[in-house]
Amino acid sequence: QVQLVESGGGLVQAGGSLRLTCAASGRTFRYGRMGWFRQASGKEREFVAIIRDSGEIYFTDYADSVKGRFTISRENAKPTWYLQMNNLKPEDTAVYYCAASGIQRSGSSSRPEDMDYWGKGTLVTVSS
Secondary structure, X not given: XXXXXXXXXXXXXXXXXXXXXXXXXXXXXXXXXXXXXXXXOOOOOEXXXXXXXXXXXXXXXXXXXXXXXXXXXXXXXXXEEEEEEOOOOHHHOEEEEEEEEEOOOOOOOOOHHHOOEEOOOEEEEEEO
């Protein structure tokens, strides 16, 4: 009943920028965690960024590999969140997935298995 849809992926040169959008629909409006993961060819899915709703206080966290370059943000009026990606590098090439957990699951976690809902992914390709 909950559907997440990513958009904004594409081909970009190294040093360029993209903004990914995750739009959620269904019976759930608020989520405890809203985040982004990515999976490069031949590798495991890895954490990228997350924003946590902890009693109306929001916390963000990022993978070390994207700190200072990527920014996660969300809309207050609708279940939509973003990943602004700046200074993209070829090693950022991957399928990017948005993910969310139920409102009660707002604890600190960057593990894919702690997410409840997933989008189908959007491909980001960074050329050199």
